[in-house]
Amino acid sequence: MDAGRLSIGGAGILWFLGRREALMTIQPTPDAGAEAPPWWRVSGPYLALQFCFGGLFSALFIFYFKSSSHFLAILWALGLGVILVANEFLEDRYRRFALTWALFGLCAMLLLNFVVPHVVGNISAIWFYLSTLAGAGLAHLLHLKTPGQPGRIKPVWGIAAGLILAYLVDAIPPVPLVNQDIAVGHALVKANGEYRLQQEKAPWWIFWRKTENEIHLASSEPLFCVAAIFAPTGLDTRLYHHWRYYSEKQGWETRSRIGFNLSGGRQGGYRGYSFKRNLAPGKWSVAVETEDGRTVAIHRFVIADAPLAIDAPMWLQSL
Incomplete structure (x- = not known):
């Protein structure tokens, strides 16, 4: 079951629960001796909603974790993992509509952040902002169309603002791009459709x-960097190799930023390289x-003071 169907299913269940809540407020209170409805009629929709949210957060966690490559992005993906696990224990809390709207809005925004580019x-920032606002707007529209409009919808817009802030500080992985591999080495050749990078082999104890x-x-020997980045078919963009050096006085300093064009569709990732x-x-x-x-x-990596020894063991990596 794909994420789109889960989203539609979650929206339908939310609407149904809101309608049921609205009807309960206008219907007369049942007699004390009346037979209670079966448990599945009362709790079944909440279990189905929990299932939909669980499937959505599972898919989103995979999408974003695969695109995470630095500390803040990994923290972000792990945060989605925490929500995924917590969802297993939130069945009773789903009766609080403010929470369900917040979770639905978050799912809608993150899913559109992935789908729209x-x-x-195109992965320009404008599409992130528009997809975030579209996800929040979709949740708000569904809330307006739900009978009785149960729960508060304002937290969804707070989540949207938080997503935009996280984007500005580079905490959100750049989906749908996925890092397949990145490496640096002494020599680079292309043969039979593969890039082969010569690297120094690590000691046996590492x-x-x-x-x-x-x-x-x-002296004057070039160092090559090769990266394989997966992008879906139809996505063409420009990426950059940002070379930086750490100075004790100035911290990380930019030494060069070399661009290359990426065309999506290759299963092993599009390879781009640069050298210095x-x-x-x-x-x-x-x-x-x-x-x-x-x-x-x-x-x-670290550049050593001494040149490479003649008998240094080497390893050839294919990308």
């Missing part, structure tokens, strides 16, 4: 990764960024 083939984080370069020469010893990073500076991927 895919449909229009078993959790294959390549060395400290890179040894000869004469890198000073110390801490470096290369971030893959959108045109408006949102981080898609980031790779940090």
Whole structure:
């Protein structure tokens, strides 16, 4: 069951619950001896709503977690994971319509944040703002059309403002772009449709990764960075390799920002590369960024003082 159907199902259940709530306020109170309705008639719609929200947050968590590549974005995705888990224990709270409207509005906004750039083939900031407002407006419209208009809808607009603020501080992953891989190395060749990057092999005791984080370069030797970024078919945009150096006095300093065009559709991700020469010893990073500076991927490494040893073990990575 896809996210779109879950959204429509959740909207229908919300409308039904609002209508039922409105009818209960105008119908006479049943006699004390009247038979109580079966549990499934009372609790069934809430369980169905819980199922819809669970499916939506599960899909959204996967979408956003796969696009997370730096601290704030990972925190954001984990926050969605917390909501996903909490949803399993919120059945009784769904009787509070303010909460259900807030959750529905959040789902609508996040889903449109993902879908709209895919449909229009563009990830500009304007589409994030418009899709966020559209999601909040959709929830507000459904609230207006629901009989009795139960619960408050204002929290949805507060969530929309929070999403826009999170976007401005680069906390929201740049969906639908997904980082497949990013690496730096000494030499880069293209053969049989693959990029092959020569990298320094990590010592055997660093078993959790294959390549060395400290890179040894000869004088004027270039260092290549290759990133594979997945984008859906039809999405064409421009990305940038943002090379930065860490200075003890100034912190992270931009050394260059090199652009390349991305065309979506390749399953393994579209490969873009750049290179730099004469890198000073110390801490470096290369971030893959959108045109408006949102981080898609980031790779940090250290340039050593000494050149590469002749017998240094190397590893060839295919991207």
